[in-house]
Amino acid sequence: MSLEGKIAVVTGGSRGIGRAVCLRLAAMGALVYVNYVSRSTAAEETVKIIEAAGGTAKIVGFDVADSTAVQQAFKTIVDEAGSVDILVNNAGITRDGLMARMKESDWDDVLDTNLKGAFLCAKAASRSMMKNKSGRIINISSVSGFAGNAGQVNYAAAKAGLIGLTKSMAREYASRNITVNSVAPGYIETEMTELLGSETQDQIKSEIPLAVFGRCEDIAGAVAYLVSEDGAYVTGQTLHVNGGMYM
Numbered sequence: 001m002s003l004e005g006k007i008a009v010v011t012g013g014s015r016g017i018g019r020a021v022c023l024r025l026a027a028m029g030a031l032v033y034v035n036y037v038s039r040s041t042a043a044e045e046t047v048k049i050i051e052a053a054g055g056t057a058k059i060v061g062f063d064v065a066d067s068t069a070v071q072q073a074f075k076t077i078v079d080e081a082g083s084v085d086i087l088v089n090n091a092g093i094t095r096d097g098l099m100a101r102m103k104e105s106d107w108d109d110v111l112d113t114n115l116k117g118a119f120l121c122a123k124a125a126s127r128s129m130m131k132n133k134s135g136r137i138i139n140i141s142s143v144s145g146f147a148g149n150a151g152q153v154n155y156a157a158a159k160a161g162l163i164g165l166t167k168s169m170a171r172e173y174a175s176r177n178i179t180v181n182s183v184a185p186g187y188i189e190t191e192m193t194e195l196l197g198s199e200t201q202d203q204i205k206s207e208i209p210l211a212v213f214g215r216c217e218d219i220a221g222a223v224a225y226l227v228s229e230d231g232a233y234v235t236g237q238t239l240h241v242n243g244g245m246y247m
Contacts, residue, residue, distance in 0.1 A: 001228035004029035007081045008227070009074075011035040011064050011121055012091030014042035016190040017140065020216035021088055022046055024224050026055030030086065033060045033077055037091070064091045064117030074124035083132055086227050087125040089118035089162075090140045092155075094192070099153045107154045114158035115165070122169060126178065135178040136227040139166050140219070141238060143186045143246045159184075163238060170236030179235035183222045186242025188214045209244030 008025045012018040013034035023046070026032045032050065034057055036043035043059040050057040060077065062069040077084060092114045095106035118139050129135025144152055145159030163182055170180040187193055187204055193213055196204070205211050222239045225231050240246060 001224060001230055002029050003086070003228065006030040006085040007033070007077070007083050008086035008088065009033045009035060009060070009077060009084055009121070009125065010088045010090055011117065012037075013088075014039045014046055016192075017185065017188060017216045017219045018088075018090040019046045019049075020220040021090060021223050022057065023050060023053070023055075024217070024220035025086065025088075025227070026050040026057055027053065028224060028228070029055075031081060032057040033081075034058070035060050035062065035064070035073075035091065037061065037063045064089075064121055065112040067120055070117075070120045070124050074121075074128075078128050084125045084128040085132070085134065086136045086138075087121060088138045088140065088223055088227075089121055091117055092140070092158075094152070094155050096151045096155070098151055102154065110154040111158050111161075114155065115161045118162055118165060122165075122180075126173060129178045130173070130176045133177050135173070135176075136231075137169065137173075137178065137180040138223050138226055139180070139182045141166075141182045141184040143184055143240070143242045146184065146240075147246050166238065167236045174235060179226070179232070181226045181231070181234060181236070182238040183219060183226070184238050184240050184242065184246075185219050186214055186240075186245040188216055188219060190216065207245060208242070212243065214241060214243055 008030040013022045014036040047057045062073040142159040144156040166182040
């Protein structure tokens with residue numbers, strides 16, 4: 001699966017799943033723009049890893065929830081690279097807490113970044129894609145968006161919202177040869193899962209048929225398929241990568 005000559009933007013690409021996606025797309029030949037909002041050092045490290053492996057990448061800092069910043073960033077990318085062929089909406093935050101005690105600001109922050117951010121970036125990227133009558137958009141959802149999760153009403157709502165966004169965009173953009181799909185990870189080995197105690201980790205694994213957490217590379221592989229020519233006839237779908245936790 002080759003992405004030679006393609007321009008990809010990965011939001012939240014500095015670490016975790018985002019970094020793995022950046023590495024995979026670059027290995028397939030794409031020029032990857034690694035987005036970050038606050039961790040410039042981590043983004044620079046991602047670029048160095050890509051370049052050391054013979055790939056090409058650049059960093060682009062902007063807040064996905066800031067409409068003006070998003071529009072300016074994508075304009076700059078198109079001016080520099082000529083187009084945006086692939087967008088992976090991966091940027092996300094958590095502000096966990098039980099609904100009865102959740103602050104309104106915690107709801108707003110998560111919805112603004114995880115859902116509105118995907119809308120803003122997709123809208124900006126689609127201008128180039130529509131002009132070229134070709135493109136791939138991937139929204140990173142979550143098992144929480146399908147099964148729900150106590151203490152994450154804001155996160156689960158945002159991730160569920162991405163599914164409706166994905167399906168509606170897929171219908172709107174299909175005539176322009178732009179596919180829009182979602183990947184819904186289960187529990188993946190990241191900084192977030194590392195913070196869970198061993199007892200909690202064991203409890204979660206007991207609910208997963210494969211009995212292990214996934215790897216960031218597992219999600220990157222799913223994204224790679226959907227943005228490649230092998231996934232050209234797939235649109236409006238969600239690919240669940242969760243070890244069987246949700247079926």
